[in-house]
Amino acid sequence: xRTSWADSVANAENSAFATGASASTNNxxxxxxxxxxxxxxxxPDRAAYVPPHLRNRAPAVVEAPVPSPINGPSAAKLPSGxxxxxxxxxxxxGPVRDMGRPGFGGSRGGxxxxxxxxxxxxxxxxxxxxxxxxxxxxxxxxxxxxxxxxFDAYEDIPVETSGENVPPPVSTFAEIDLGDAVNENIRRxxxxxxxxxxxxxxxxxVAGRDLMACAQTGSGKTAAFCFPIISGIMRGPxxxxxxxxxxxxxxxxxxxxxxxxxxxxxxxxxxxxxxAGVRVVVAYGGAPINQQLRELExxxxxxxxxxxxxxxxxxxxxxxxxxxRYLALDEADxxxxxxxxxxxxxxxxxMDMPTRGQRQTMLFSATFPREIQRLASDFLxxxxxxxxxxxxxxxxxxxxxxxxxxxSDKRSHLMDLLHAQRVNGTSAKQALTLVFVExxxxxxxxxxxxxxxxxxxxxIHGDRTQQEREQALRSFKSGATPILVATDVAARGxxxxxxxxxxxxDLPNDIDDYVHRIGxxxxxxxxxxxxxxxNENNSSLSxxxxxxxxxxxxxxxxxxxxxxxxxxxxxxxGRNRRSGPRFGGRDFRRDSSNRSGAGDYFGGGSGYxxxxxxxxxGYxxxxxxxxxxxxxxx
Ligand SMILES: Nc1ncnc2c1ncn2[C@@H]1O[C@H](COP(=O)(O)OP(=O)(O)OP(=O)(O)O)[C@@H](O)[C@H]1O
Numbered sequence: 001x002r003t004s005w006a007d008s009v010a011n012a013e014n015s016a017f018a019t020g021a022s023a024s025t026n027n028x029x030x031x032x033x034x035x036x037x038x039x040x041x042x043x044p045d046r047a048a049y050v051p052p053h054l055r056n057r058a059p060a061v062v063e064a065p066v067p068s069p070i071n072g073p074s075a076a077k078l079p080s081g082x083x084x085x086x087x088x089x090x091x092x093x094g095p096v097r098d099m100g101r102p103g104f105g106g107s108r109g110g111x112x113x114x115x116x117x118x119x120x121x122x123x124x125x126x127x128x129x130x131x132x133x134x135x136x137x138x139x140x141x142x143x144x145x146x147x148x149x150x151f152d153a154y155e156d157i158p159v160e161t162s163g164e165n166v167p168p169p170v171s172t173f174a175e176i177d178l179g180d181a182v183n184e185n186i187r188r189x190x191x192x193x194x195x196x197x198x199x200x201x202x203x204x205x206v207a208g209r210d211l212m213a214c215a216q217t218g219s220g221k222t223a224a225f226c227f228p229i230i231s232g233i234m235r236g237p238x239x240x241x242x243x244x245x246x247x248x249x250x251x252x253x254x255x256x257x258x259x260x261x262x263x264x265x266x267x268x269x270x271x272x273x274x275x276a277g278v279r280v281v282v283a284y285g286g287a288p289i290n291q292q293l294r295e296l297e298x299x300x301x302x303x304x305x306x307x308x309x310x311x312x313x314x315x316x317x318x319x320x321x322x323x324x325r326y327l328a329l330d331e332a333d334x335x336x337x338x339x340x341x342x343x344x345x346x347x348x349x350x351m352d353m354p355t356r357g358q359r360q361t362m363l364f365s366a367t368f369p370r371e372i373q374r375l376a377s378d379f380l381x382x383x384x385x386x387x388x389x390x391x392x393x394x395x396x397x398x399x400x401x402x403x404x405x406x407x408s409d410k411r412s413h414l415m416d417l418l419h420a421q422r423v424n425g426t427s428a429k430q431a432l433t434l435v436f437v438e439x440x441x442x443x444x445x446x447x448x449x450x451x452x453x454x455x456x457x458x459x460i461h462g463d464r465t466q467q468e469r470e471q472a473l474r475s476f477k478s479g480a481t482p483i484l485v486a487t488d489v490a491a492r493g494x495x496x497x498x499x500x501x502x503x504x505x506d507l508p509n510d511i512d513d514y515v516h517r518i519g520x521x522x523x524x525x526x527x528x529x530x531x532x533x534x535n536e537n538n539s540s541l542s543x544x545x546x547x548x549x550x551x552x553x554x555x556x557x558x559x560x561x562x563x564x565x566x567x568x569x570x571x572x573x574g575r576n577r578r579s580g581p582r583f584g585g586r587d588f589r590r591d592s593s594n595r596s597g598a599g600d601y602f603g604g605g606s607g608y609x610x611x612x613x614x615x616x617x618g619y620x621x622x623x624x625x626x627x628x629x630x631x632x633x634x
Contacts (some may be wrong), residue, residue, distance in 0.1 A: 129270040130188050157196050157216075162587040163384035167203040170194065176202055178231040181276035186227075189271060195220035197388045201362075202227055210361045210383035212332070212376060212587075214368045216395045217519020218495070219388065221364045222268050222330070225254070229326045230273045232360075233301050236325065247317055248296045250281075250303040252326035253353075255344070257334045259284040259306055259466060260473060261493040265330060266304045278302060283319075285309045286466030293318060307335070307343040314351050321353035325360060327379075331492045332363035333372040333512070341375065348379055357381040366519060367512040373588040385587035398522035398530050400554045402545065405533040410505055411449060417503065417531060418455055418483070431500035432476060435485045436517050438506035446505065447485045457483035460490050491517045499523075504532035511544035534560065543567040 159169075170176055173186050173194055194202065197215035204211050205228035215221055229252045236251065254269070256262045266282035273280055281300040283292045285308045292309070296318060303310075303319065313319040327348065329335045335344050353359065361380050368376075368387075377383070389395065405413045414435065421431060437443050440461040450457040458472040458481040469489075476484040477496055484490070485505075491513055499521045508514050514532075521528025532545075542563035549556045 126275060129267065129274055157389050159196060159200060160387040160587070161200060161204075161384060162590060163209075164382060166384050167207045167209070169199040170203055171199065176206055178202075178206075178227055179234050179276065181234065181274070182227055182231050182272060185272050185274050185276070188274070189223075191223070195224075197221055197386070198224045198227075200386050200388065201225070201364075204384050204386065205229075205360070205362060206231070208360055210356070210380045211386060212363045212368065212373065212380060212383055213386040213388075214365060215386075215388035217366045217516060218395065218397075218523025219366075220524070221366075222265060222495075223272065225328045225330070225362050225364055226265075226269050226272045229254075229302060229328065230269070230276055230278050232326060233278050234276055246297065247320050248300050249320050249323040250300045251323055252302040252328070253310075253321065253324050254302065254304045254328045254330065255307055255310070255335060255347070256304070256330040256493065257306070257340060258489055258492065259286055260460075260469065260490070261330065262304050262306050263470070264493065264495060269302055269304060273302070280304060283309045283313060285312075286469075289313075307340055307347060310347060311343060314347070321347070321351050324353050326362070327353070327359050328362045328364070329379075331365050331516075332376060333365045333368050334492060336372050336375050367515055369512065370586070370588045370591070377589075385589070387586070395519070395522055396552045396554070397526065398518050398528045398552070400518065400530045400532070400549050400552065402532045402534050402549070402557060402560055404535060404557075404559060406535055407537070410533050411446070413533065414446075414450075414503065414505060415453065415455075417501075418450075421501065431482065432479065432496065432498050433483045433501045433503060434476075434490070434496075434499050434520050435483060435503045435505050436491065436508070437485060437487060438508075440487055442506065443485045443487055450483055450485070455483055456481045457485055459485045461487040462489055488513060488517070490520070494520060495523060496520060500528060502528070502530045504530070507532055507534060507538045507541055507545075509541065511541060511548060514541070514545065515548070539563055539567065 171193070173183065173191070178186075197213060197219050201211060201213050201215075201221075201224040205225065213221065213224065215224075233251050254262075254265055256265055262282055262284045266280055269280040278301045279299045280302040281292070281295045282304045283296070284306040289309070289312065292313075296303075296313075305313075310319070314321070329344070334340065347353070356379055361383070363376050363380070373385075403413070418433065421433070435446065435457075437446055440463045443459045443461045444463075447457045447459040458475050460469050460472045460476075464472070472481075472484065473494075473496075475481045477498075479498070488508065491508075493516075502518050502521045504514065504517060508517065518528075518530035521530060534542075534545075538545075542560055546556050546560050546564040549560075
């Protein structure tokens with residue numbers, strides 16, 4: 001990964017130099033500003049942003065954004081389904097002010113593409129984020145580039161949508177007018193066609209609707225929320241800032257639970273927004289804040305952040321959320337569980353962010369327990385629920401194996417697996433193995449033991465410094481240390497190419513954590529292997545594990561079925577949210593308990609988007625509330 005804070009120091013110097021060179025270009029572009037109509041949320045009257053290095057010079061001529069006509073050219077190009085919905089009700093009744101909603105691309109997004117300026121046009125001086133890709137496609141992984149992606153594996157996946165006036169899905173990127181720059185970047189990313197979650201989510205988001213989206217690990221959720229945000233910002237007016245103030249006013253906020261995931265989203269978003277005149281900045285804990293402040297001062301349209309560091313920036317008044325038009329929570333169920341929820345509420349409800357309905361909110365995850373859905377609905381406005389694949393299910397691209405291994409035998413068993421991998425001809429460098437353990441101490445100890453036994457390993461967990469964490473990931477990705485021993489800090493979101501095998505050396509207590517962990521392999525249509533060591537200590541997971549495996553067409557060992565049956569009969573399993581009837585892709589608003597007397601959850605619309613779902617009543621288990629092994633997190 002190149003976008004660590006350490007790397008960015010070097011980048012900052014380059015771009016500071018280039019900034020001066022392009023200042024005159026910006027001024028020329030400013031006179032041609034053609035911005036879209038601004039969202040209805042009252043926006044503070046701010047002077048145009050002046051880059052720090054130009055502040056003491058003669059003021060640049062920056063024209064006020066010129067509103068372009070409603071139903072401008074890009075609106076006309078949109079299929080009718082992508083235009084702003086005509087009706088709907090607010091949670092408390094009353095008409096929806098859709099027309100005033102930010103991001104309603106259909107009827108409000110009339111800006112011409114590529115004309116974004118107002119002091120922000122940095123296409124000339126941007127570091128090319130795609131050069132990293134060439135560097136990392138090194139000799140160790142020759143022949144394993146993205147060409148093997150098989151998205152046909154996702155073609156007949158069941159899809160459920162619910163909510164009012166659900167915009168129809170698209171089959172190609174070309175059907176959605178994301179703008180030339182984004183289209184060019186899609187091509188640079190070698191994305192030939194949208195994945196199922198992208199086919200459904202992008203039109204929904206481009207139409208300005210709030211969304212709760214659940215889709216399997218590795219199925220392209222990042223692009224599903226990034227493309228609409230970037231193209232919405234490209235259509236909108238340039239970001240502005242009060243003269244003399246060091247506070248910045250991003251238009252979009254993307255929150256994620258871990259530093260490494262935020263770094264990754266930032267890298268992806270930079271690729272998607274390359275030469276689009278949209279600036280993406282990342283802020284996360286464990287790295288020097290001054291460097292991040294300098295990056296922010298150079299301008300920010302999209303801020304990617306971990307919650308803790310963001311709160312710090314807000315309290316220092318270095319970031320204001322009052323111009324936020326797009327709010328995305330990645331790994332949203334994790335962001336709203338007991339560990340993070342107070343911080344998220346503070347950010348979303350107690351700072352200066354526009355209220356729901358005045359901003360566009362999008363929540364994405366591979367798992368969405370019902371109780372978390374209920375919590376999440378506080379942040380959403382007349383939203384659409386989208387489930388691609390079954391909620392919380394695992395992809396059958398991953399072969400899952402469960403082996404009964406006593407605690408005392410785990411190390412030798414792991415050694416057998418690693419030896420077998422070598423014997424099978426999978427070069428250590430080409431087949432990365434990710435081993436999940438329960439504790440930070442356990443991670444260090446296992447790493448040491450592996451290294452002593454001739455298996456180059458490294459580790460990532462919350463007790464390591466941020467520099468060490470980033471270095472460990474780099475070393476793992478490059479194949480220099482093809483084994484990474486990790487706590488749950490690496491369980492969610494990380495997209496590491498060439499992870500062939502995930503080993504649950506210690507199983508998690510929560511089945512959703514298992515889903516995310518094994519999802520580090522078998523991504524983007526590729527196959528993968530996940531092996532779990534199970535023993536008496538994991539019996540509370542037996543039932544949900546057996547069910548999950550069955551659903552993903554995996555072979556369930558008889559002994560595991562017996563454990564699962566014992567849990568069912570014995571009434572144990574209170575920990576597992578899914579104990580009870582099977583999970584399916586369910587919008588919690590459709591549950592009868594929520595419908596009675598709670599019509600406010602659901603405006604009464606329909607809109608099943610063609611899902612072949614069974615009638616399973618969703619998460620039957622108890623209340624979500626056990627934060628699991630939070631000690632492993634930041
Ligand atoms: N349309 C596409 N065509 C080809 N590859 C794609 C496409 N969309 C995304 N990808 C690739 O698929 C991989 C997985 O994407 P991403 O990390 O967004 O998955 P995710 O659904 O967010 O997973 P997780 O649930 O683990 O966070 C990435 O390497 C990404 O570049």
